[in-house]
Amino acid sequence: ERTTTITTTTTSRVVELEVMQGSGGLGGRTGVSVWRSSLALLALLEAQPELVRNATVVELGAGTGLISIAAQQLGARRVLATDGNEEVLQLLQLNVDRQQSNNDDDSRKVEVRALR
Numbered sequence: 001e002r003t004t005t006i007t008t009t010t011t012s013r014v015v016e017l018e019v020m021q022g023s024g025g026l027g028g029r030t031g032v033s034v035w036r037s038s039l040a041l042l043a044l045l046e047a048q049p050e051l052v053r054n055a056t057v058v059e060l061g062a063g064t065g066l067i068s069i070a071a072q073q074l075g076a077r078r079v080l081a082t083d084g085n086e087e088v089l090q091l092l093q094l095n096v097d098r099q100q101s102n103n104d105d106d107s108r109k110v111e112v113r114a115l116r
Contacts, residue, residue: 019064019095031063031088038066049074056080060115063088065095072110073099079108082115089114 021033045052045067053075059068060082068081081096083089089112096110 019066019069019099021064021091031061031083031085032091034064034066038063041067042070045070045074052076058082062092062112065092065099065110065112068110069096069099072108077108079110080113081110082113084115086114 019034052071054077055071056078057068057071057076058080059065059071062068062081062083065081068079072079081092083092093112096112100109
């Protein structure tokens, strides 16, 4: 496993997101990597946080959870992060828990669920 730290700058603050990425037994899973497309979507959300602010966000196939965590940090009212692979869900939950331990606002937690 390795940690990727992504520093984002919104109009009002700098947000640092840390996500674990898998290796070893999870190496063949697509959900354990931060993909360039996720970074592109993150840049879009940073530039236009109104896309998620006060919104309900559902991420299907959330993988590492980068976008779900970012949406929560950018002001989404509710975030539901899903994935269909049990091992990836464990990594997703780990990332959400790590990020939320730094978040004082209990009302805006990222919820993790299995995609069935």
